[in-house]
Amino acid sequence: MHASTGQIVFLLVAGLVAGAVNAVAGGGSLLVFPALLTVGLNPLAANVTNSVAQWPGYVGIVVGNRRELAGQRRRIVLTVIAASLGAVLGCILLLVLPGSVFDAVVPVLVILASILMALGPRLKRWIGTPEQGAPDRTAVLLPAVFLAGVYGGYFGGALGVILISTLSLLANDRLVRLNALKGVLSLAAASVTVVIFSIDAPVDWRAVAIVAPTTLVGGYLGARVARKLPENVLRWCVVVLGLGVGIYLLVT
Structure with a gap:
């Protein structure tokens, strides 16, 4: 990538905003993906470069x-294993299958995840809200996190929306704590993609060097903002952003 000064500034800002958005709701990587296309990367290179560049932002989210x-601890260990295994499969699919095979369902997945997030409280009442301190619905949660990891390894955009929607429905805890777990799972999936894509994918390392540091700063600052948001505000931030991202993907 041979970027002008203006394009470098554009990518820096995109990385900063993406890191913050990922911390608050998820979906920030979809800001960087079109930015990389704008500066001249082809779709595959933009996808894998975006995945690698997001990694420091997730570190910032976890620290924040x-x-x-x-x-x-137990929830983290189990779900990290599930997300990591799913991400391995997703990366393999990206490298061996035509993009159209999986990309066709990406917008639908994001929109459905956003709708699930919006209906989460009602769905919990319908399926029965567990008592305070009751265990998670692990038998359903872990396969769902695995599938989210597959999505994250393949595309990654709006992975946070899918993860937080899944966790809010199947894990028994406050949303702010599940949002923190979402950051850990996003980091786990991103770590897998960094290793695999570094070995055998057209990563543009100059673009990574520009975007990655600002995603770290944005992720840390966004995490501190998310901690202070009321649960309903946090929920609807995810819903609105997720629907916007899904519609954007559907149209483009």
């Missing part, structure tokens, strides 16, 4: 949310 992760 470390207080909310206390007491979630």
